[in-house]
Each structure stands twice: as structure tokens, then as C-alpha cells.
Amino acid sequence: MNNKCRIALFGECMIEMRGQMFGTMQQNFGGDTLNTAVYLARLGADAGIEVSYATQLGTDAYSDAMVAAWQLEGIDVSMVARDEGKMPGLYTIQVDDAGERTFYYWRDMSAAKDYFHEGQASALEDRIESLDAFYYSGISLAVLPPEGRERLFSFVDRLRARGGKVFFDNNFRKRLWMADADATKWYDRAFATSDMVMITLEDNQAIYDIADEESALAHCYSLPPDEVVIKRGVDPTIVRIRGMEPIIVPTFKVPKVVDTTGAGDSFAGGYLAARLQGQPPETAARSGNKIASIVVQHPGAIIPREAMPVFFFS
Numbered sequence: 001m002n003n004k005c006r007i008a009l010f011g012e013c014m015i016e017m018r019g020q021m022f023g024t025m026q027q028n029f030g031g032d033t034l035n036t037a038v039y040l041a042r043l044g045a046d047a048g049i050e051v052s053y054a055t056q057l058g059t060d061a062y063s064d065a066m067v068a069a070w071q072l073e074g075i076d077v078s079m080v081a082r083d084e085g086k087m088p089g090l091y092t093i094q095v096d097d098a099g100e101r102t103f104y105y106w107r108d109m110s111a112a113k114d115y116f117h118e119g120q121a122s123a124l125e126d127r128i129e130s131l132d133a134f135y136y137s138g139i140s141l142a143v144l145p146p147e148g149r150e151r152l153f154s155f156v157d158r159l160r161a162r163g164g165k166v167f168f169d170n171n172f173r174k175r176l177w178m179a180d181a182d183a184t185k186w187y188d189r190a191f192a193t194s195d196m197v198m199i200t201l202e203d204n205q206a207i208y209d210i211a212d213e214e215s216a217l218a219h220c221y222s223l224p225p226d227e228v229v230i231k232r233g234v235d236p237t238i239v240r241i242r243g244m245e246p247i248i249v250p251t252f253k254v255p256k257v258v259d260t261t262g263a264g265d266s267f268a269g270g271y272l273a274a275r276l277q278g279q280p281p282e283t284a285a286r287s288g289n290k291i292a293s294i295v296v297q298h299p300g301a302i303i304p305r306e307a308m309p310v311f312f313f314s
Contacts, residue, residue: 004048005132005276008079008124009037010152011140012112013055014089014105015062018300021094029066029088030301031055032137032171035262038302039269039291041074047277052131054079054124056115058087063111079123086111095259095299105175113143116151125155134159135272137169138203141186142176149186156193168194169268172203184208196227196275198268221246229271229285231264237289239281249285252293262301267292 011033019025034053041051053075057063059082066088067077089107096102116122134156141149156166168190177183187207191197199220201213210216220230221240230238239247267288274284295303 006050006052006130007040007133007135007272007276008052008054008127008131009033009040009135010054010115010124011137012089012107012110012143013053013057013066014091014107014110016300017090017092018095021092025092028300028302029062029069030091030262032139032169032265033135034070035265035301036135036169036268036272037070037075038073039266040272042305042308043269043273043287043291044276045074047273049273049276050076052076052079052127054115054122056081056083056086056111056113058082058111059084060087062088079127081111081115081123083111083114086114088112093261095261098257100260107143110143113145113148116144116148118147122151125151128155128159128162128164131159131164133165133167133276135167135169135268137171138187138190138207139171139173139176141190142173142180142183153189153193160193160195165195166193167196167198167272169198169264170200170203170207171264172200172207174206191223191225194225196229197223197225198229198231198264198271199223200264201230201232227281229281229288231267237267237285239285241281247282247285249282249289251289254293254297257296259299260296261299263292263296265301266295266303 011031013029013031013034016028016030017025037051037053053070057080067080070077089110091103091105094102160166184207201216204220205216208219210219220228226242228240234251237249270291271284271288274287294307298307
């Protein structure tokens with residue numbers, strides 16, 4: 001991969017409400033691919049990695065505040081569409097004493113679902129010639145209607161045909177697929193059209209109804225992309241590069257887990273930042289594990305800038 005590139009990430013960002021149920025709640029925003037975009041922009045800016053985010057929002061004050069915050073992070077927002085009749089989705093988050101999360105969503109009218117308007121090219125599609133890479137997730141797929149997914153895969157095919165790289169994270173939320181009995185069909189298609197995939201092993205087991213870890217790992221090793229990154233929580237990360245023995249990279253121990261929100265998203269940002277700068281997979285996985293270990297020691301998916309590591313690739 002080139003040391004300098006322009007990458008677009010696509011997905012849904014929602015209004016976040018965090019705090020005491022029926023008590024004081026703090027407003028923020030979050031979304032898996034947006035969280036990754038923030039960490040990638042922070043870690044890759046000095047290397048010339050240009051990060052764009054593609055989504056659809058409303059024209060309301062919350063949407064305005066989101067766009068302004070992303071711009072402050074150095075994220076290009078020229079691919080963000082705005083719909084006067086829509087608003088962002090909303091979710092609440094509850095965190096237990098072990099830092100594990102429970103989410104509740106209100107996203108039926110989320111503007112992001114309509115990013116690929118019928119008969120109208122999106123800014124993402126219009127700017128394909130300027131892109132070197134693209135990143136999306138299983139959630140990005142799930143929130144789109146079938147016709148939107150087809151448009152997304154058409155974009156992916158076109159980007160790869162002109163030499164661009166495609167990265168996919170299997171982030172799986174069962175409730176988003178409950179009305180779609182063919183979720184595995186869409187995942188199979190995403191895996192088959194990606195250059196690198198990131199797998200949360202528990203999600204992989206749920207998607208394909210795989211009972212044990214050994215079988216789930218075997219399935220991951222058999223996936224079509226040349227590079228498969230397997231995230232396993234506190235257990236060592238595994239990277240499978242086609243034709244090589246799996247690379248095992250330990251995670252970092254932390255004194256106390258405060259909140260696991262955004263751990264996988266930040267890992268993705270750290271991994272991509274390293275690989276897009278020409279770092280080897282082992283270094284990239286270590287970098288992803290490092291930033292994730294810092295994120296879980298803070299509340300929320302996006303940590304303050306002052307908490308970011310200074311020397312990252314080591």
C-alpha cells in the first residue's frame with residue numbers, strides 16, 4: 001500500500017445519549033465507521049492520509065454540529081449528503097461495572113439509509129476517481145435497503161477495477177438483519193469483493209451460526225481476501241496473510257476497563273493507519289491493539305485528543 005492516499009469511509013453516525021436511565025444523559029454522537037474515521041484521521045494526518053466520510057444527515061442543528069466536529073478532526077465532509085426531511089438516528093447506551101455496553105436504538109427514520117438515492121449519483125460515487133481506498137462495515141450494509149446495497153457493491157467493483165483497495169469490517173448487529181433472512185449472502189459478497197477484512201470472531205460465529213471458536217477460525221482462514229484480521233477481545237489478535245503462517249499479536253493489559261465502546265473501531269483506525277503508511281501486518285495489529293487498550297480506559301467511543309499516544313508505531 002502507498003504511504004500517502006485518500007480513503008473514504010461510509011456508514012451511519014447517530015446521536016448518542018449516555019448516562020443514567022431516566023436521569024442525567026450526556027449528548028454525543030457515534031457510529032462504527034465514523035469512530036474509525038476519527039482515529040484514522042488523527043493517526044494518519046502527519047503521513048498525508050486524507051480521510052473522507054460519506055453519510056447522509058439532516059439539515060437540523062444536531063447534523064450541523066456533527067459536521068462541524070468532524071471538520072475539526074481533519075475529516076473531509078464533501079461526501080456528506082444533507083436531506084431537509086430527515087434527521088440522524090439516535091441511540092442510548094448503558095455501561096455496566098465491567099465496561100460492557102447495552103445499546104437501545106431509534107433509527108427507523110435515519111437519514112443515512114437513503115444515501116444512495118435512486119436515479120441520483122452520490123458524492124461518494126461521483127468522486128471515485130479521487131479515491132485510493134474505501135472502508136465500510138456490516139452495519140453500513142445493514143442500514144441500507146437492498147437497492148442501496150447493490151449501489152454500494154457496484155461502487156466497490158468499480159473502485160477495485162481501477163486499482164483501489166477495499167476494506168471491510170464484519171461488525172454485526174443481529175437486530176438490523178432480523179427482517180433479512182439472507183444476511184450471510186450479503187456478507188459473503190462483501191468478503192469476496194474486499195482486499196482486506198477485519199473480523200470480530202464472536203460476530204463471525206453469530207453471522208454464520210458457528211458453534212465453536214476452532215470452526216470459526218477455520219472459516220476466517222478460508223475467506224477470499226489476501227489479508228484477514230481477526231479480533232478476539234482480550235485474546236491475541238490473529239492476522240492471516242495468504243500463503244503465510246498466521247501472525248499472533250498479543251493485546252495490551254489495562255488496569256481497569258471503563259468502557260469497551262469503540263474498542264474495535266479504534267483498532268481498525270490504528271491498523272489502517274499503519275498499513276496505509278507501509279507498516280507490516282504485525283506492527284499494524286500491535287498499533288490497533290495499543291489504541292484500543294487506551295480507548296477502553298475512557299468513557300465513550302472517541303477519547304480526548306490529549307489521551308492519544310504520541311509515539312505510535314513501535
